[in-house]
């Protein structure tokens with residue numbers, strides 16, 4: 001689409017937005033009654049108005065039935081999980097039996113490494129991105145140590161080249177090729193949390209599996225953000241949190257994908273607990289572990305239905321909006337953001353922003369990370385004062401992510417307009 005540089009044009013885009021009404025389904029943070037421009041969906045998605053009634057429903061079920069709530073009432077807890085898996089599997093491109101909702105992201109990464117990182121002889125290496133989210137680094141380091149191996153020798157990090165911010169695909173593939181006889185696992189994020197770079201998950205998976213390695217992805221910044229085809233890409237496993245683009249609340253329950261070809265493989269180790277036991281015979285309480293079919297067989301504990309509730313509320317909105325339409329709006333909204341940001345930056349005599357997120361639409365999702373070349377922290381503070389909520393990452397990066405379900409084109413226009421003005425103002429201040 002040919003964008004125009006005017007507030008009127010932004011308003012027209014909003015007027016013709018088929019998802020516009022979904023903003024009303026979220027609680028938008030306000031200061032002194034003034035709604036803020038919330039571009040922090042990459043950090044914590046906003047609260048659906050249906051979250052509170054969904055929690056109350058669980059509480060009422062508990063009040064009315066006690067433990068019988070597992071079987072009775074309008075929404076018996078034993079069936080609750082099925083309602084989450086249907087919309088989620090559409091969002092991550094999986095078969096319903098390949099998805100399980102459980103625990104939180106770091107815990108799930110550990111569980112998946114127990115199953116899919118099985119170093120054997122010299123095939124013990126893990127290839128990952130340099131500067132992955134700290135929790136991922138912690139998971140890898142401690143998993144490797146648990147196997148009695150030295151993280152410095154076993155973990156191979158692929159870095160951006162000198163003077164570059166993002167990792168070239170050819171460098172990832174080359175790292176796999178160079179270590180093809182020694183790699184046990186390739187673990188990447190779908191989208192890097194800092195730069196917003198979207199990795200070619202299909203390409204990485206193909207190359208890694210050709211080399212005989214297993215492949216997993218941390219989709220914290222990708223699930224609910226970009227189009228995913230985990231089943232068709234043949235990914236071995238993936239884990240994500242649901243509090244960012246899936247709007248399910250702080251510390252919300254996590255999600256896991258395990259490809260169906262692994263489900264019946266009894267040689268794959270797993271840490272077990274009774275909630276992963278065969279659902280049909282779980283309550284016979286017999287000795288020995290007999291896993292439930294599918295990804296659900298990786299569960300351990302009784303789920304938190306209070307956490308399920310907010311997740312169900314959020315997924316309900318996504319389902320009603322339609323995943324295809326969410327994707328379409330996301331692309332348009334973010335193309336428009338890029339158009340406006342370029343315009344702001346080009347207008348400056350002295351460039352103030354270096355974009356570290358790839359500009360190519362195939363290599364990014366909603367997030368834009370801006371390396372602020374001068375007085376970044378002041379600019380960030382001034383944005384906050386102007387009612388614009390974005391995110392500051394040391395030493396000098398502002399991250400922001402307008403999201404399709406509750407952000408609009410006029411907000412993008414107002415944000416970029418304010419940013420341009422603030423840059424001019426701060427530049428003239430001594």
Ligand SMILES: Cc1ncc(COP(=O)(O)O)c(C=O)c1O
Pocket residue numbers: 104105106107133135136189193218220221241
């Ligand atoms: C990429 C990535 N991995 C892992 C985590 C940790 O997730 P959790 O605290 O839910 O375990 C985060 C949290 O923001 C993240 O962004």
